Amino acid sequence: MKAMTQQELNEFVNHFEQVLMGAQLQDVLANDRGLALSFHNRTQFYMVLDLVPNTPMMLVFENQCPFKKGPKTKPVGLFLNSNAKNLYLTGFKVLTEFGRVAVLTLSNKTITCELEIRLIPKQCNLLVRAQGKTIAWEKPLELKPAPAVENPPEPRTLVEIHREWLGEQKQDKKPALDPVAQWEKQKQKDLDKKRKALDEIQKQIENEKHLEWQEAGNFLVSHRTMEVPQHLSSFVNPRESLSWNIENTFSKAKQLVAKKDGARERLEELHKEIATLEKSQYREKQSGKSGLVDLMHKAEARGRKFTLESGALAYCGKSAADNLALLRQAKAWDYWLHLKDYPGAHAIIHRQRDQEISQADIQEVASWVARESLSSKSLMVGQKVAVVMVECRFVRPIKGDKLGRVTYHSEKTFHFTLRQS
Secondary structure (H helix, E strand, O other): OOOOOHHHHHHHHHHHHHHHOOOEEEEEEEOOOEEEEEEEOOOEEEEEEEOOOOOOEEEEEEOOOOOOOOOOOOHHHHHHHHHOOOOEEEEEEEOHHHOOEEEEEEEOOOOEEEEEEEOOOOOOEEEEEEOOEEEEOOOOOOOOOOOOOOOOOOOOOHHHHHHHHHHHHOOOOOOOOOHHHHHHHHHHHHHHHHHHHHHHHHHHHHOOHHHHHHHHHHHHHHHOOOOOOHHHHHHOOOOOOHHHHHHHHHHHHHHHHHHHHHHHHHHHHHHHHHHHHHHOOHHHHOOHHHHOOOHHHHHOOOEEEEEOOOOOEEEEEOOHHHHHHHHHHOOOOOEEEEEOOOOOOEEEEEOOOOOOOOHHHHHHHHHHHHHHHOOOOOOOOOOEEEEEEEEHHHEEEOOOOOOOOEEEOOOEEEEEEOOOO
16 A cells, blocks of 8 residues: 555645544554544544554544554553543644654644654654653654655545545554564564674773873882873873872783673674574564573572463462562563462463463462462452553562562453452
8 A cells, every 4th residue: 555645645635624623532542553543523433653664644433443552552552542531622734844654633722742743754753742741653754844746646545545444444454553563673672782782892992091191100119209291191090190090000900801801702692692692583573482581590589379371470479579570680671460459479481482371361360369378267269359451661679578568550450259269
């Protein structure tokens, strides 16, 4: 499907500015492709922002949303839910000087939130500004004036654009949601990050600053004066004694040499990591539990563990110390579970970074947490319990607390009925 043209975007904004003006934003749905904004203005409208890099699109549907909420939260979605929900649409315009860029303004008497929607292929983005902060879907590039387009294509009608987009959604695989494509994208990001680190370490190794510190130290020793040449003056502290400066210059030189040695070791490790990552294939990542390290062994903790149907591993420590040890060894994307508003056991679901955990597996671990937390007298089949689940990156142990208590945020709460174990 072709991306929206300038003429099509202008027509879209002109039409829906009248339809949506004054509508209230009620919900924000996010997935890997983009966002759907739910507006109410006598009826329900869903504005879909499909942020696929090569074919970005903006559409509006009435009463039904063909854009499904993804399993993972998105920072832009969270920001909009916090800063734009329940605001009213008060402005919708196109920044024609920059081409296919639309600005949508939401506000009430005290708050204003602005969405800058860039539908420029290969520069597709969404920037949200509110409360003095800006958050973007992707790292934003500088906007430049749009070049003139000679002989633009005949614009499609809004109905034709909607029909084409819906037809694409019925295909078996959507490019942005293809797990292989997603994995390859993450692999490339990891490679870029490691290569950047490689360049920084190489610069550190090539830096000869330690020689200047040694030169300053040798001058102080041989001349027994702190009147050093101009190019060495920054290495001497005139407020300290000669002996202190001698010791300091050689100490600094030694530290820098040690850092260079450590950098060489890290450089060798990075080369190996990059070579391994370059050879890695998607199927290797889907090898289930074979790719997971045993947290119990790594944390030197005691407790119980079992393997879920998905291949993920679930852990529950025997004591508060064991639970904290497991939490500290868990990956940022692992899940932490606990009974809501009730003291008791912690559980961790150790999984691959992009591995989905089924509702059945979550309920199995939640039931396990309930059985470990509640006494046999208070535990009854058919009893309803609430369990919170949150990624381990959002869980923090309370410093100095011997009971193993933690603080957390961005949690999800599950209510379910206990079954016979």
